[in-house]
Amino acid sequence: MADRKGEVRKVVLAFSGGLDTSVILKWLQTSYGCEVVTFTADLGQGEELEPARKKAELMGVREIFIEDLREEFVRDFVMPMMRANALYEGQYLLGTSIARPLIAKRQIEIARMVGADAVAHGATGKGNDQVRFELGYYALEPGIRIIAPWREWELTSREALIAFAEAHQIPIPKDKRGEAPFSTDANLLHTSSEGKVLEDPWEEVPPYVYSRTANPEDAPDAPETITIDFERGDPVAVNGEGLSPAALLARLNDLGRIHGIGRLDLVENRFVGMKSRGMYETPGGTIWHAAHRGIESITLDRGAAHLKDELMPRYAELVYNGFWFSPEREMLQAAIDHSQAHVTGTVRCRLYKGSVTVTGRKSPHSLYSLRHVTFEDDAGAYDQKDAEGFIRLNALRLRLLAERARRLAEG
Numbered sequence: 001m002a003d004r005k006g007e008v009r010k011v012v013l014a015f016s017g018g019l020d021t022s023v024i025l026k027w028l029q030t031s032y033g034c035e036v037v038t039f040t041a042d043l044g045q046g047e048e049l050e051p052a053r054k055k056a057e058l059m060g061v062r063e064i065f066i067e068d069l070r071e072e073f074v075r076d077f078v079m080p081m082m083r084a085n086a087l088y089e090g091q092y093l094l095g096t097s098i099a100r101p102l103i104a105k106r107q108i109e110i111a112r113m114v115g116a117d118a119v120a121h122g123a124t125g126k127g128n129d130q131v132r133f134e135l136g137y138y139a140l141e142p143g144i145r146i147i148a149p150w151r152e153w154e155l156t157s158r159e160a161l162i163a164f165a166e167a168h169q170i171p172i173p174k175d176k177r178g179e180a181p182f183s184t185d186a187n188l189l190h191t192s193s194e195g196k197v198l199e200d201p202w203e204e205v206p207p208y209v210y211s212r213t214a215n216p217e218d219a220p221d222a223p224e225t226i227t228i229d230f231e232r233g234d235p236v237a238v239n240g241e242g243l244s245p246a247a248l249l250a251r252l253n254d255l256g257r258i259h260g261i262g263r264l265d266l267v268e269n270r271f272v273g274m275k276s277r278g279m280y281e282t283p284g285g286t287i288w289h290a291a292h293r294g295i296e297s298i299t300l301d302r303g304a305a306h307l308k309d310e311l312m313p314r315y316a317e318l319v320y321n322g323f324w325f326s327p328e329r330e331m332l333q334a335a336i337d338h339s340q341a342h343v344t345g346t347v348r349c350r351l352y353k354g355s356v357t358v359t360g361r362k363s364p365h366s367l368y369s370l371r372h373v374t375f376e377d378d379a380g381a382y383d384q385k386d387a388e389g390f391i392r393l394n395a396l397r398l399r400l401l402a403e404r405a406r407r408l409a410e411g
Contacts, residue, residue, distance in 0.1 A: 008034040011118040012111045017052030037063040044188025074245035083233040086316040093282045095190025101324035104136025118145035125151045132322030139325035190282040201277045216260030216354030223352035228291045233340030256283020259351040271321045291347040294358035298366045
């Protein structure tokens with residue numbers, strides 16, 4: 001192994017306190033001989049974070065940052081993305097993807113604060129997260145030094161990590177010594193599971209993999225009806241109760257969990273080129289997505305709505321690939337946010353055994369006109385004779401094509 005000592009003076013490490021990042025912490029100290037600052041973000045993953053502090057203290061870290069970023073996560077990252085109705089490859093609600101730019105942003109801010117000359121992460125060289133983290137770092141601090149241990153070290157197996165930990169007296173809980181049947185990543189928006197028992201796309205996801213949704217078959221036999229209030233494209237209340245962004249998503253998560261909503265078994269195309277199979281649970285986000293489309297259906301003009309749907313795959317791909325801080329994402333965001341000016345009102349949803357169904361929508365800015373659409377007497381609101389000219393004009397090119405085909409057929 002090359003001697004890297006002296007190359008880096010201080011590095012900020014994205015640190016969970018688990019086996020991988022604990023080994024990375026010690027590896028940075030021994031390989032680079034540098035001071036390590038740890039940063040642990042609470043994005044609503046539902047885990048106790050104080051053990052990460054204790055682990056860092058035990059390993060000699062002097063500057064430890066543990067921060068509750070749940071409100072910022074939902075307000076500044078999830079909400080803008082949900083205004084776009086973003087789905088990667090038509091299905092994935094981007095729960096892991098959208099968390100990475102916030103972690104990268106805060107890491108860079110801490111690096112500036114403590115005078116660090118490098119940042120480090122624990123993402124592997126096979127996945128998307130390395131790209132997302134590093135594009136974020138470079139976008140915010142072009143000259144930053146990035147250390148990605150999985151691309152540098154020779155610890156290529158779980159056994160090697162455990163052996164390194166034991167050699168350096170890094171405590172490993174007994175339940176972490178056996179090889180995990182799958183890996184997970186969680187935040188307030190979702191939980192993702194992949195690897196090991198999930199690698200064969202033909203094999204059904206084992207029941208024990210699911211962690212935040214009830215089995216839809218075991219969900220309540222009676223449906224539950226809820227309402228969600230929107231203001232300018234963002235949800236602000238559930239069942240009439242105003243809630244902060246993070247509290248609102250947590251409330252929707254609880255409702256989705258009970259009714260088994262938000263499970264997705266997906267084979268996706270990673271940015272690095274390979275296909276991967278993952279299982280995603282996004283209970284609150286699935287309800288939110290359906291309700292948002294419901295309120296847009298009566299408040300967006302057809303042209304705006306259809307253009308949004310055309311832009312959405314491009315927007316989703318940018319988020320998935322890690323280009324949150326790119327000018328093209330910001331340009332799309334400006335257009336999307338402009339479209340939400342009148343997306344205000346209330347949506348009623350029915351939750352039942354894994355499904356969410358919009359059953360009602362109303363808005364003070366509704367474009368739905370009963371006078372125009374009614375099958376009863378519309379009192380002159382719409383002249384049906386206008387349709388004849390409209391149809392003949394739209395049919396003109398089709399008629400010309402048909403006439404040409406007839407002439408060619410006749411020789």
